[in-house]
Amino acid sequence: MDHISMMKSKIKFDYWKKTIEDCQASEKTVVAYCKENNVNEKTYYYWLRKIREQLCKDMNYPATAEENKCEFAQIKLHASYQQANPTIKLHVGKVVVEISDGMSQETISYVLNGIRNIC
Template sequence: MQSNTTSITTIKQEVRLQEWTTQIEAQQASGLTIREWCKENGIKPNTYYNRLRKVREQYIENSPAIVPVSVPCSNENIRIEKNGLQISLPADISAYTLTALVHELC
């Protein structure tokens, strides 16, 4: 019985987070300020910001970790592809710059 309760609670939290994500996306696409959008949708700005924080926290928890990789030394360029975007970088790029770039892409 305890595990069913836990599963239902987890599902409710996921549904709530998805609803909040939809609301946040709607506000961002609306072109309205947060205050204007909240007034139009009957949501207090503090509630909106609280939901935004929780959605961001969930996103951070589920985002992929950066895995260190060793880059072979060669004269060839390094090529990174993600979602149809291709980036070509010089082979002698610094590890710091490469890590920062990968972090921003993920």
């Protein structure tokens, strides 16, 4: 895009950004604002979408280690469970849950709810 086209695009973007800000500040409905200011409603919503997309691109989202942090808690089992062969093996993504006969409903619920929260 040449310099003149870029300037035209910037001027048009700034015009619509101001128009949208004026509409929102007017506390009128979009329909009423557009009628009163001779603005095409479809064009208004087109530019609203374009401006929102640009604003989202311009925002800096700091990458934090917390976003994708995954923690696992070790669940201590009674000695009788440690030697048991699993009756059920459940694969959820990279997580494997083995449920053995005699495992309490409370423990099973706790583990499955934990998996649901991270998946």
